[in-house]
Amino acid sequence: MTEYKPNDYKSAVKPSWCPGCGDYSVLNALMGAMADLNLNPADTTIVSGIGCSSRFPFFTSTYGFHSIHGRALPVAIGLKSANPKINVITVGGDGDGFSIGGNHFIHASRKNPNITYIVMDNEIYALTKGQNSPTSHEIVTKVSPYMSVEERVNPVMMALSFNTSFVARGFSGDVVQLKDLITQAISHRGFSFVHVLSPCMQYNDKITYDSVKEKIRPVPENHNLSDRIAGMQLVLEVGTYYTGVIYKQERPTLGDKLNEVKAKSQANLPVDFSVRDIVKQFS
Amino acid sequence: MNELIVRIAGTAGQGVISSGDIFSLAAARSGYYVTTYRSFPSEIRGEGQCAFQLRISQEKTYTVGHFSDVLVAFNQKAVDVNVKHLKSGGILLVDSDEVGELSGESFMEIIKYYVPITTIAKDVASVKAKNMVSIGLIAGLISQIPMKEQFKNDIRRRYAKYSEEIIDSNIKAFEAGYEYASSKLERHDNLNNISMSKSGEKLIMSGNEAIALGALVAGCRFYSGYPITPATEIMEWLARELPKVGGVMLQCEDEIASVTAAIGASYGGTKAMTATSGPGFSLMSEAIGLATMSEIPLVVVDVQRGGPSTGLPTKSEQSDLNMAIYGTHGEGPKIVLAPMDVQDCFIQTINAFNYAEQYQVPVILLSDAAVGQRRECVDLINFDSLKIVNRLKHDRTKDAGLYVRYRNTKSGISPIATPGDEGGAYVATGLEHTELCNPTSDPEIRKMMVEKRFRKLETATHEFISAKKYGPDDAKIGIISWGSTTGAVLEAVDMAKDSGYKIQALYPRTLYPLPQEWLQDFLADKEIVIVVEHNYTAQLLHTLVYRCNSINKDIKFFEILKYDGSILSAREVYDRIDKIIRQQSLRYTFSNDTTEHQYKF
Numbered sequence: 043m044t045e046y047k048p049n050d051y052k053s054a055v056k057p058s059w060c061p062g063c064g065d066y067s068v069l070n071a072l073m074g075a076m077a078d079l080n081l082n083p084a085d086t087t088i089v090s091g092i093g094c095s096s097r098f099p100f101f102t103s104t105y106g107f108h109s110i111h112g113r114a115l116p117v118a119i120g121l122k123s124a125n126p127k128i129n130v131i132t133v134g135g136d137g138d139g140f141s142i143g144g145n146h147f148i149h150a151s152r153k154n155p156n157i158t159y160i161v162m163d164n165e166i167y168a169l170t171k172g173q174n175s176p177t178s179h180e181i182v183t184k185v186s187p188y189m190s191v192e193e194r195v196n197p198v199m200m201a202l203s204f205n206t207s208f209v210a211r212g213f214s215g216d217v218v219q220l221k222d223l224i225t226q227a228i229s230h231r232g233f234s235f236v237h238v239l240s241p242c243m244q245y246n247d248k249i250t251y252d253s254v255k256e257k258i259r260p261v262p263e264n265h266n267l268s269d270r271i272a273g274m275q276l277v278l279e280v281g282t283y284y285t286g287v288i289y290k291q292e293r294p295t296l297g298d299k300l301n302e303v304k305a306k307s308q309a310n311l312p313v314d315f316s317v318r319d320i321v322k323q324f325s
Numbered sequence: 326m327n328e329l330i331v332r333i334a335g336t337a338g339q340g341v342i343s344s345g346d347i348f349s350l351a352a353a354r355s356g357y358y359v360t361t362y363r364s365f366p367s368e369i370r371g372e373g374q375c376a377f378q379l380r381i382s383q384e385k386t387y388t389v390g391h392f393s394d395v396l397v398a399f400n401q402k403a404v405d406v407n408v409k410h411l412k413s414g415g416i417l418l419v420d421s422d423e424v425g426e427l428s429g430e431s432f433m434e435i436i437k438y439y440v441p442i443t444t445i446a447k448d449v450a451s452v453k454a455k456n457m458v459s460i461g462l463i464a465g466l467i468s469q470i471p472m473k474e475q476f477k478n479d480i481r482r483r484y485a486k487y488s489e490e491i492i493d494s495n496i497k498a499f500e501a502g503y504e505y506a507s508s509k510l511e512r513h514d515n516l517n518n519i520s521m522s523k524s525g526e527k528l529i530m531s532g533n534e535a536i537a538l539g540a541l542v543a544g545c546r547f548y549s550g551y552p553i554t555p556a557t558e559i560m561e562w563l564a565r566e567l568p569k570v571g572g573v574m575l576q577c578e579d580e581i582a583s584v585t586a587a588i589g590a591s592y593g594g595t596k597a598m599t600a601t602s603g604p605g606f607s608l609m610s611e612a613i614g615l616a617t618m619s620e621i622p623l624v625v626v627d628v629q630r631g632g633p634s635t636g637l638p639t640k641s642e643q644s645d646l647n648m649a650i651y652g653t654h655g656e657g658p659k660i661v662l663a664p665m666d667v668q669d670c671f672i673q674t675i676n677a678f679n680y681a682e683q684y685q686v687p688v689i690l691l692s693d694a695a696v697g698q699r700r701e702c703v704d705l706i707n708f709d710s711l712k713i714v715n716r717l718k719h720d721r722t723k724d725a726g727l728y729v730r731y732r733n734t735k736s737g738i739s740p741i742a743t744p745g746d747e748g749g750a751y752v753a754t755g756l757e758h759t760e761l762c763n764p765t766s767d768p769e770i771r772k773m774m775v776e777k778r779f780r781k782l783e784t785a786t787h788e789f790i791s792a793k794k795y796g797p798d799d800a801k802i803g804i805i806s807w808g809s810t811t812g813a814v815l816e817a818v819d820m821a822k823d824s825g826y827k828i829q830a831l832y833p834r835t836l837y838p839l840p841q842e843w844l845q846d847f848l849a850d851k852e853i854v855i856v857v858e859h860n861y862t863a864q865l866l867h868t869l870v871y872r873c874n875s876i877n878k879d880i881k882f883f884e885i886l887k888y889d890g891s892i893l894s895a896r897e898v899y900d901r902i903d904k905i906i907r908q909q910s911l912r913y914t915f916s917n918d919t920t921e922h923q924y925k926f
């Protein structure tokens with residue numbers, strides 16, 4: 043059996059990100075995690091939407107689907123449901139995942155497909171050169187030249203309220219922890235969400251490596267991972283970003299349920315049942 | 326007479342549709358051709374009127390016919406609304422518990438039977454069984470066509486999931502109606518003259534079912550959708566049947582998720598489809614472009630209804646053609662097909678999958694409420710002669726070098742790898758890309774890739790794009806239709822022939838790409854060309870005029886358009902053709918229903 047090294051997941055394409063962009067760390071962490079799990083690149087697909095962060099699939103040697111803005115999750119769910127043996131990892135930005143694609147996040151959580159979703163949150167629309175995103179703090183941008191008029195969403199709180207079955211938060215400034223979180227997320231059976239605080243060098247000085255470093259703290263050792271309310275309390279604490287796994291619940295996946303549906307539908311069918319038999323209902 | 330047209334009408338909730346269903350199934354299973362039409366109000370159980378018309382015949386018919394031989398009306402409103410659909414000399418059978426003596430001009434030429442349908446139903450079962458009494462009555466009136474036992478079988482089948490008691494009372498109600506017609510109705514009608522020989526075993530299904538079945542037969546194993554009238558039956562049927570053959574049906578949060586999930590599944594190597602109607606189709610636009618750009622096979626069914634916006638949810642229209650052809654932003658290949666009847670729903674769905682796989686493009690199948698909701702006979706499926714196409718796979722044993730996903734081939738078609746294939750990893754993307762999938766805006770590569778994608782359509786044009794003709798080649802009058810209006814047009818051409826008009830019909834098998842050569846050939850000797858569509862803006866006509874600009878000839882174009890939610894019957898089409906021919910000397914006519922536009926090529 044081949045043993046994959048992190049660099050085996052690197053493609054020939056040099057990442058187009060700005061020097062210092064937080065997304066490099068996520069790429070390195072994911073390549074490390076895939077190596078730790080020894081995922082065959084041919085059996086792995088990275089699906090993304092549109093944004094700086096969504097350029098991700100071009101930089102890995104796995105299969106990739108760089109889809110359209112906000113729609114990475116349904117593409118990934120379709121792929122996983124039709125082809126369950128593929129390891130599906132979905133990546134994207136805060137605008138992609140919580141604004142235009144926000145609705146899909148709710149329903150992916152409800153479906154609980156066995157896929158991983160990593161969001162690189164730079165609290166800005168970076169690819170379009172710096173407009174307010176749903177996670178932006180009060181910032182002055184070209185579309186909010188006087189002030190921001192909307193409040194922020196808290197992505198981890200969203201995930202907890204949707205009962206996403208695995209919820210973690212990491213930071214681009216800590217690749218070691220991030221690799222561990224992504225490894226756990228991919229290993230989790232179900233829909234695993236990793237929220238990554240990932241600074242942008244160009245368009246948002248409200249989130250920098252230093253400013254985040256000041257606010258992060260590891261999830262307390264005694265935190266009960268199956269206690270959703272306790273997770274919410276951590277997440278709602280003002281002024282602190284807890285990093286680590288926040289919530290985890292084992293429950294049947296979408297794939298399990300689809301298999302159950304198949305088994306139920308086939309329960310009384312003869313072994314050689316085929317489409318030809320289905321036609322009989324029309325005669 | 327070797328056909329019979331029956332119309333049943335009442336208030337929604339009175340069992341009009343279920344009696345029509347039972348009637349048509351029994352007739353088809355007895356070996357006759359059946360075509361049906363149902364109209365029902367949007368409200369599930371409001372005060373709205375609904376009607377079911379069926380045409381039983383010895384030979385295949387394309388429409389449900391115009392005037393009925395028998396009209397059963399459950400109440401006065403049903404009489405008022407539907408009596409105009411009755412033939413002169415036809416039979417009006419009313420529930421005398423609900424409807425009083427009918428007099429007046431519209432009732433002069435018809436035969437009226439007053440039957441206490443409600444009382445009979447109450448006596449043997451309950452008020453609810455009125456519809457069974459009425460089909461019993463009709464079965465009794467046409468007792469020379471042996472269908473009685475089949476009727477009872479189909480009543481049992483219909484109510485199989487209910488208690489024995491309910492099934493029995495429905496059968497009793499049917500028998501009571503049959504008995505009443507045989508013994509009490511003093512017959513002075515023409516129904517005894519009907520004789521039909523059977524035409525062999527057939528299937529009977531609705532257009533939506535035919536699309537769902539066609540998908541299954543074509544190898545579709547993934548469906549994702551969001552409920553919407555009048556397309557939902559496709560999703561419901563596949564939810565039940567797909568898992569039996571190992572497939573997946575996913576209900577999604579909206580149509581954007583539905584279409585992108587189907588694209589994801591197809592990228593993963595599984596034939597995938599989604600179906601919707603206008604509002605959902607609008608939402609899918611961006612993603613259809615993604616399938617075009619990333620060259621992923623995809624089938625999207627639009628069961629058209631009246632638009633725009635929420636429009637007429639339960640009524641049929643052909644107004645999404647422009648959107649299907651031109652709808653997505655940017656330019657890229659896709660294929661648009663439209664089925665003309667239920668049989669064709671099955672055939673065109675298989676075509677849709679075959680073309681999607683062959684050319685790695687999205688294929689849009691434009692059905693509509695009229696054909697989607699009606700039941701018709703369909704030929705038995707000969708599985709051995711069916712052609713099923715699968716995408717050209719990347720074969721590493723033949724091509725061991727670096728895999729070039731979007732290789733610029735002669736046909737435009739490049740071998741496709743599937744996740745899981747060793748040595749096939751590539752990135753599907755909606756961004757313009759190089760042959761190796763890397764994003765690019767290099768003008769040379771951009772030009773090459775646009776041309777590569779469109780070349781697939783040129784290849785397709787040679788391989789399958791066609792049209793069908795009906796009627797004499799030397800006709801000077803041509804008539805062009807697409808999708809579900811074609812049935813009425815073909816029957817109208819026959820009616821015109823009986824009146825001495827020489828007319829030739831043409832209907833394209835693909836709407837995009839349009840079969841230009843066929844059209845030009847067809848138009849070559851025509852002096853008058855009439856286009857028939859269920860829309861206001863004559864969408865096909867405009868596409869046609871735009872596409873066939875090489876015709877250097879004065880042709881007078883006329884439009885027969887209908888956009889009131891009801892569907893054109895062959896009789897209506899014929900009447901309007903007749904009028905056009907008579908008015909032909911006028912240069913420019915504007916009347917309510919027939920507009921002449923002069924197009925100079």
Ligand SMILES: Cc1ncc(C[n+]2csc(CCOP(=O)(O)OP(=O)(O)O)c2C)c(N)n1
Pocket residue numbers: 092093094095096111134135136137138139162164166167168169170175
């Ligand atoms: C339907 C649609 N609307 C708008 C855009 C333009 N657009 C591209 S990326 C983007 C926002 C990206 O922000 P985010 O998802 O946070 O990614 P980032 O670039 O910050 O990594 C927008 C608005 C688009 N591509 N598609």
Ligand code: SF4
Pocket residue numbers: 058059060062063064065094095164168169241242243244245
């Ligand atoms: S603009 Fe910001 S998010 Fe985009 S690549 Fe540069 S640093 Fe990264």
Ligand SMILES: [Mg+2]
Pocket residue numbers: 093135136137162163164165166167168175
């Ligand atoms: Mg962002």
